[in-house]
Amino acid sequence: MRSSNKLGGDTVRFIHAADIHLDSPLVGLAAYQDAPVETLRTATRDAFDNLVGEAIAEQVDFMVIAGDLYDGGWKDFNTGIFFVAQMGRLKAAGIPVYLLLGNHDAESEMTKRLALPDNVHRFPVGKAATFRLPELRVALHGRSFKEAATTENLALTYPDPVPGWLNIGVLHTALEGNSAHANYAPCSIAELAARGYQYWALGHVHEHRVWQEGASTIAFPGNLQGRHIRETGPRGALMVATDGAEIVSVERLHVDVLRWHALEVDVAQALDLEEAVRMAGRRLAALIEETEGDLPLIVRVRLTGATPAHGQLFGLEAQLRAEIVAQAASVSTGRLWIEKIKVETTPHDPAAQVAQRSDAVADLQAHLAQADADPEFLKSLQDDLLQLIGKLPLEVINAVPQLREIREGRLEALVRDTTPSLIAHVARAA
Template sequence: MAFRFVHTADIHLDSPLRSLALRNLELAELVGDASRQAFISIVDLCLEERVDALVIAGDLYDGDQTSMKTARFVATQIGRLHQAGIRVFKIRGNHDALSRISKQLVFPDSVTVFGGRAQSVLQTSGGLDVVFHGLSFTHSRAPESLLPKYPTARGGAVNIGIMHTSLAGSPGHDVYAPCSVADLHSHGFDYWALGHIHVRQVYPGARATVVMPGIPQGRDINEAGEKSTTLVTIRDDGAVEIEERLTSVVQFERLSVDLTGTIEWPQVVTRVRVALEQLRSHVRSRHALARVDLTGASPLSWQLIRDRDLLLAEAQQVAGQLGDTWIEKLDLDVVSPGTETVEDTADPIFELAASMRGDAASEAFRAEARAFIQKTVAELPAEGRDFAGKSEAELDIFLDRALARGIDQVTARLKAGASS
């Protein structure tokens, strides 16, 4: 008889909203509850597939959570698994190490929460011996590899290692218990259930299968796309098979709409509608949450910039008509077709725009703007400090874009006032 389990990680229950665009209360509530709904989907999958176990490879929580509502929620979901006879094997990740709830909750005996020293737990199913090896970290930092602390593989059994690790490093993730995939393959285990990196990664090998399942529910536009968990089947001969199963309830997506050639407002709305319809048809998650980027050359560019709030309302109405579709943010990168005419360059508004561009290009102005941005970044909480980039080069790109859009906004509003 095969042994089956679901492998997940990085659920980040009650993770704070990080998008400043989520000012819509209904939308904020939807996104804020999505991680819980994804966890419910994972438990539902365990029950529907009648698996033997659920493996949580770290970061069930998102940090120093004190909410008893969260505790009750977790207890209820674990209780559903316990009643069905499904074991739970869980390690604490770097975020769990900060959570007081993770240390206070008392689970039923069907749940194994691995401690700060490596432990091995034997499960027998239909004559097949499966050993789970796990190790939690008690602090939020783990600068050294944890692999040497794991035991050697137990002979005559299928060996499964559970580890929270950044592997060799990944953009956007702190270094945490670093190790190489090659080292994991050579350790002697049959399957490595990893956590920490939020992008799904699978590393098959001759001896072992190494899986980073990714975050089961994206939290903002930087975690766009479908999110999933992994269903693992271990055959009687020890062969390991994996299946990816969708878990995301809300799916963030970037949507680019080219407005080149549009000359009337209804044409713009139509192109947005068509793009949203196409997006909705491809999104398998229940809710689609789009960041819409309008690009191209159109004589409507100044009107679009001036009346961006009206265009956003139009896009939101279209999304609402499609059902379970939302606009997270509307970005404009639209320009006027061709070059300015002689009359345009003689226009005092365009003269002012040219003057602003000249000031924005001066090193003195840019140095002052950089200092302002850096001061702002330093005053933000850690999770919001990357909005202007993670390096000097990325900061310069952000600054160029912000200045260009600012000049366009001012020019558009002045032109609107002059023509009224």
Template structure:
């Protein structure tokens, strides 16, 4: 038996903040989530898998565009033409409250209802497989949904599809449908296909409990290779193997500008560092300039006003292209925290700027979809923490030793 486990396609991701890219480049960026899923379908056909599991957040938002629906319909039809069934659930991004405005999906596609269900199939080799899962009917599903999953059926294999968060584990993602490994193991399934967390990871080796991650990174915090898991039978066990498909990768490149006294020196250092990046994929780059406190005020102004970034963005693109979306000078902190103060700052910041606290304080703002989308960004806690630190630096709001308690 062999199947594909993918999740969090986030088709139609708007890639906010990248619209300043050249037109042809912007189109490739926008198409990236679509391209990544098409590669997954290509792999399913090439591997002649028995079925495909798609575990939540197929679309980036509940108000899915007709374009995105049509694309998904066509890709699933490719699988239908090859007699490959698909089992999918909807998550917190693409929850379904009303299906009357939806395009129909091919008959090979089995959608889990919000009340939960179990589908069964027989593979080409004659093995019986049960698949259990559920879909979100609203944005917020904060209750433990594992009681909806039955104990392993009388089949050769039983697979669970669960879009949710592991209980008690810190994450930049909001907590939805919390579960524990103990609960999942009590079901005696042969494989748990997880969605919601965008980093691919194996929580447990056997039986596998696996997050597929998302096939295409959507922001700088989702850097590196992205893809899906091809799950193959080895005796009585199932073993997942990760395969990357993201056509574009986010990456941070660090460049030292120590001793630079001319703008051309900085430009040459950046160009040389970028030229050393050998990934075959296209790259969205954030360049961090270290030792920037050594630069003259005139050079620093060229960087801080994005004048240098604009110049670099207008240079001819080469294949595979590398495009700078951010250029940040790194200046040694002016805050003179002693070691104890720094420890308390870090501990307090992590507690205050948590995803849970932000979600609770900002809950009234979720009524506006565009604000809700911004509040779901995984890098929001770190961004708010950095902004507060910056304000403290600007206002020199530090307490001297004489005023310490």
């Protein structure tokens, strides 16, 4: 059923989405032979397909896309053709779409060249414009990015609200310089509220946030589909319901097809590597139980805690990953993929206890404690390490900060960071 407004009432419902990044290329996953690359590669399309399906099933009045539909200079026109086909589905259902171009869209060839169905209305660049929907008494105000690096406060250029109507501002913005995202079109919550719009449909920040500032609801839906470990948890869009010129509800609409999860496993009580692995397996089993639905989970496991097993775990991330992948296979029916294992444990025995041993291990610890200030030692260490890393491809070296530091002769931090783990490993073997 269409919104009651279609039948003469005052209810309007619309979907607010942003940061879809269709066909966003994957980075780094090729290093894992067991990575679900095809599932990940199509995830942004599948999530968008879900979104369109929800819009049609719910028969919303319109959809708003607040920027970054595409992913920058990605030149595969099949991506654009897919979007056009999805817009055709909405057209057949009588659902208009109001599209704003964000910083990634400003870089995209598809943005400039592909003709869109006539149910898609694109906000112009250069000046804010208003789309009026008289039958709904709704006005949508927005201004697209002309250039990716748009750093002016675009919100100040938006028009006054239409009196007595529901006014929606559509804006791609970092909003007060969100530190996780480029500071594009910065503005403040107070400035947005001062425009007098009832709703601000924002894009650019990939995390879901909603503010109520006076009579204004200001919202980021977050991105539609998590693409890497920095985008964990449920993802999707917002379903907004109104009564006349008043926002009644803003509800999350989850449409993602897989989820990223950072799982911390405290292995303080583990006596050895085998026990730490079993603890990780139990946490993975609990994660499956705690997670509703049956979406695949991509998990980064962090082993933490001051543990007697620290020396055994040191430098064994590859073996640990294989062991924990096996644990994941035993507790789920293909829902879990282990993206990476991070060993962030600390020695169970503090340095002071090692120093009391009065043996070679204590002597080694004392020597390493001074090593980061010994130019001759650091130069010798660099020479040895360069023989190992000299055979690696340049792109691998550039991708790993520690390898770049070795090439540049900055080994002090490396020595300080690895000393506790090395001592724990040697102490256990001694």
